[in-house]
Amino acid sequence: xxxxxxxxxxxxxxxxxxxxxxxxxxxxxxxxxxxxxxxxxxxxxxxxxxxxxxxxxxxxxxxxxxxxxxxxxxxxxxxxxxxxxxxxxxxxxxxxxxxxxxxxxxxxxxxxxxxxxxxxxxxxxxxxxxxxxxxxxxxxxxxxxxxxxxxxxxxxxxxxxxxxxxxxxxxxxxxxxxxxxxxxxxxxxxxxxxxxxxxxxxxxxxxxxxxxxxxxxxxxxxxxxxxxxxxxxxxxxxxxxxxxxxxxxxxxxxxxxxxxxxxxxxxxxxxxxxxxxxxxxxxxxxxxxxxxxxxxxxxxxxxxxxxxxxxxxxxxxxxxxxxxxxxxxxxxxxxxxxxxxxxxxxxxx
Numbered sequence: 001x002x003x004x005x006x007x008x009x010x011x012x013x014x015x016x017x018x019x020x021x022x023x024x025x026x027x028x029x030x031x032x033x034x035x036x037x038x039x040x041x042x043x044x045x046x047x048x049x050x051x052x053x054x055x056x057x058x059x060x061x062x063x064x065x066x067x068x069x070x071x072x073x074x075x076x077x078x079x080x081x082x083x084x085x086x087x088x089x090x091x092x093x094x095x096x097x098x099x100x101x102x103x104x105x106x107x108x109x110x111x112x113x114x115x116x117x118x119x120x121x122x123x124x125x126x127x128x129x130x131x132x133x134x135x136x137x138x139x140x141x142x143x144x145x146x147x148x149x150x151x152x153x154x155x156x157x158x159x160x161x162x163x164x165x166x167x168x169x170x171x172x173x174x175x176x177x178x179x180x181x182x183x184x185x186x187x188x189x190x191x192x193x194x195x196x197x198x199x200x201x202x203x204x205x206x207x208x209x210x211x212x213x214x215x216x217x218x219x220x221x222x223x224x225x226x227x228x229x230x231x232x233x234x235x236x237x238x239x240x241x242x243x244x245x246x247x248x249x250x251x252x253x254x255x256x257x258x259x260x261x262x263x264x265x266x267x268x269x270x271x272x273x274x275x276x277x278x279x280x281x282x283x284x285x286x287x288x289x290x291x292x293x294x295x296x297x298x299x300x301x302x303x304x305x306x307x308x309x310x311x312x313x314x315x316x317x318x319x320x321x322x323x324x325x326x327x328x329x330x331x332x333x334x335x336x337x338x339x340x341x342x343x344x345x346x347x348x349x
Contacts, residue, residue: 010151010210011176011183017206018186023193026052028185033107033132034065040124041092045085045295048192054083065107068093069100077259077329084332086260091119109133131181138171139184140164143191149223150195153212158223195219233298238337239264240287240344241279243308246319247341248279249328256294261328263337270304278312287344290336303337305344 022028025048027039038058042051061079062068068076073093080089095117099107107128108114114125126137138144145158148167156163175183194201199220202208213219241248241264249261266273270284287303311319320328322345330338 006210007174008176010174010207013206013210014186014190015176015179015182018182018189021189021193022182022186023048023189027055031132033128035059036131037095037107037120037124037128038092040127041088041119042083044088044124046083051083054080065096065099065105068096073259074329078327081329082332086257086329086331088119090259094118095120107132109135111135111137127181127184130184134178134180136172136175136180138168138175139188140168140171141188143189143195144171144184144187145223146197147187147191147195147207150200150213150219151207151211153216153222155222155224157226159226229296231293231295231297233300234267236265236267236299236301237270237273238262238290238301238303238334239266239270239274239284240303240305240337240341241274241281241308241311242306243311243316243319246321247325248308248311248315248319249325250318256297257331257333259329260331261325262331262334263341265301270306274306274308277315279306279308279315280310281306281308287340288336290333292333294333299333301333301337303340305341 027035030036039051039055042055042058058079062071062076071093073090076089076093077086080086083089098117099105109129109132111125111129114120114128115122117125120128123139123141126139129135129137130139145164145167148154148170149158152170154163154167158164158167171187190205190207194205195207202211202214202219205211205214208214211219213222239248248264250264251261252258264273264277274281284304284306287305290299290301290303292299292301322342325338
């Protein structure tokens with residue numbers, strides 16, 4: 001059992017370091033649960049350095065939970081464009097509607113109620129609860145896991161539920177009576193800047209005197225985690241099909257990139273795919289290659305341009321002008337194709 005003295009020494013050293021070396025980020029220094037929630041959702045699976053501009057742009061469009069709840073899904077997806085993992089944006093939108101309707105726009109100051117919101121997992125609920133409401137909820141992410149497994153010498157598989165529960169309780173036991181949000185953010189910053197994956201910078205660590213892994217000389221071996229399964233690679237032809245100055249795009253349904261607009265994609269021969277849709281064109285012009293890496297798969301894409309002579313009536317509403325295309329939510333996976341098309345239009349206009 002963690003003693004009061006041990007917990008006080010741990011949190012005191014950590015918070016003193018945080019006061020001097022904590023990162024200055026656009027979403028820090030606020031107790032507004034809406035802003036904290038938004039930033040934490042954006043930070044999921046996205047590098048911290050990339051989030052700031054998206055965060056500011058999103059807040060300018062939707063400054064509070066009511067404005068977000070009232071927006072159309074396509075507007076939300078458009079503002080999310082470039083951040084990836086678009087299910088986050090859809091869940092964000094749904095959760096805003098729940099908060100606006102069921103909580104009259106006030107975020108619940110309760111971990112379980114936060115956890116019940118669409119798209120809010122244990123980490124996000126704990127981050128909002130601790131930072132906005134100073135509740136004693138450890139925000140257990142990769143950084144906190146790495147710091148605590150090293151500091152406490154936890155050499156079991158950190159992905160096991162029993163070990164995750166132990167890490168959570170060990171963090172909770174070390175939380176101070178106030179500044180719980182700062183405690184979580186300090187662990188995040190320490191893990192991101194000092195106690196990094198691989199070989200940490202132990203000489204700069206405020207917890208060095210309390211660290212089991214430092215004493216035993218094996219911090220680079222912790223945390224213990226299972227090997228990741230390599231992603232599946234898929235090969236696609238991306239066809240920029242033009243007809244009367246417009247480009248063919250389709251809104252994806254359920255699954256990966258749901259609700260976003262993509263150019264024609266096919267795993268079969270491009271000519272065969274065009275014939276199957278009834279599109280008659282004047283040949284294919286190679287426009288380059290692109291690769292996009294998702295969590296569990298990789299898209300290798302060959303990009304072609306096709307000037308269609310005729311298209312079936314059933315497809316004509318799926319062709320968009322350049323201005324219309326720019327207003328659509330388009331995933332980052334289509335960035336290279338979009339750039340190639342834009343350059344083509346600029347050369348030929």
